[in-house]
Amino acid sequence: MASTGTDGTRVTERQEAGPGVSPSAAVPAWRPVAAVAAGTAAVLLLFINEYGYDADELYFRMLGERGLAWGYVDQPPALPAIVRVATLVFGDSLWAIRVPAVLCAVAVVVLGSLIAAEFGASRRAQLMTAIGLGSSVMVLSVGHWILTSSLDAVAWCLVMLFVLRALLRRDGRWWLWAGAACGAALYAKYMVLLLPVVLLLGLAVVGPRDVFRDKRLYLGMALALVIGAPNLVYQITHDFPQIQMAHALGASDGSANRSMFVSNLLLLLGPGLAVFWVAGLIGLLRKREWRPVRAVAIGYLLATVAALMIEGGRPDYTGGFLVTLFAVGAVRADRWIARGRRRMPVVAVGLVLTALLQMLLTLPVIPERSLHSAAINSMALETVGWPTTVAQVAAVYDGLSADERARAVLLAGNFGEAGALDRYGEKYGLPAVYSGHNELHNWGPPPDSAEVVVAVGIDQDRLTADFERCTAVARLDNGLDIGNPEQGRQISICQGPRAPWKSLWPAYRHLGAYE
Secondary structure: OOOEOOOOOEOOOEOOOOOOOOOOOEOOOHHHHHHHHHHHHHHHHHOOOOOOOOHHHHHHHHHHHHOOOOOOOOOOOHHHHHHHHHHHHHOOOHHHHHHHHHHHHHHHHHHHHHHHHHOOOOHHHHHHHHHHHHOOHHHHHHHHOOOHHHHHHHHHHHHHHHHHHHHHOOOOHHHHHHHHHHHHHOOOOHHHHHHHHHHHHHHHHHOOHHHHHOHHHHHHHHHHHHHOHHHHHHHHHOOOHHHHHHHHHHHHHHHHHHHOHHHHHHHHHOHHHHHHHHHHHHHHHHOHHHHHHHHHHHHHHHHHHHHHHOOOOOHHHHHHHHHHHHHHHHHHHHHHHHOOOOHHHHHHHHHHHHHHHHHHHHOOOOOHHHHHHOOOOHHHHHOOOHHHHHHHHHHHHHOOOHHHHHOEEEEEOOHHHHHHHHHHHHHHOOOOEEEOEOHHHHOOOOOOOOOEEEEEOOOHHHHHHHEEEEEEEEEOOOOOOOOOOOOOOEEEEEEEEOOOHHHHHHHHOEOOOOO
């Protein structure tokens, strides 16, 4: 039935309760949400070619170029496959591999608004949800760079939407959809398994426990396992590399990430929007009308504890929960606005100012040459200087004699360097590049005919132990006075391996994030 809402709009979006529909659910505000999603996409496309590749993007490109696989040491197969398809369709360019990231950001904005609708959000509340998410640090980040988090954010939102519909609409059919989405999400990132685990624990603690009597819940679980089975088989048959990777990340980054957990959590959606998701968390715990989904709040708290213990304690691992909490917070903010005429301008100005600040923090809006004096996120710094890096390596390679070049290969210390040399090396006629970092180590050592190595970012002691002659000849310089991870790293020329490469290669294996 149509009626007039407290925000002065026609509440035609309210649905009459029907089979499988929650009485509090609202019809999605498709047009305004689509406009915000389009605006988010336009902003991301405007900056899509700025700076350069992130190290992870170079790595995904290299993995996809090598050919599809059922899994990798450090991730499932979906993202390298998507990057490969993007380069085949749009060409081997920076903007091409970022188009899927833009689509992921749009999907999060739309799914977040649909989640808000499940909580009975008015058009205004859905619009606030869309604007807040579309301008958040998290969404702008996963929309600008193509990362594992890009697909993961979409997956968490989709699973959460189906779970909320199962609980709020009391319709067990949505458990099947949630299971299917969870199984498909395993091809993007294994962390999605944390979502059903903590939600089930939350349901056991605060209910509604009658969901455990619904056989469709278990059918949904089975569906997730069947769809995701190839991933699980890969892990079992490869000695659970994801667990090894988690241990490596925890050992290298765990302490630092935990010390910055609160600050990083506040930055995830942006400090100005933290009040929304905190209000949403409190609302889920306290409001009687949302008692059927209190497990979501408990699940988030449990997931936060798990994130502090798993893979180095990064809050973005559970960022999908924040989308739901933010949507609930927008519903509560809308009700607060409805109680006073002067409150809407305050919220509107706050959202606009927050959006501008978050774009400044996240997107490459500062000229590249000004980065050295600007407070900018570390990921932006990592995108600068890759062509210069390759040009410097090429200059060293060109300094070798013709005989030495015929017997030479490149050896990179991390996947960013390897990916850059693979991407830009053809221009300079550079030889094949090898690296022991993550999945690249599994591609095998150089051939025994490789008696000369141009090494980038490799520990000099390691090289001296493995080669008869090894000389450091240069250090990387991006020319912009930007202190990113590559600045100052060593380029060495090494000759005469002391043993066959097959014997030397295990010592070059190392797991971890780019640094």
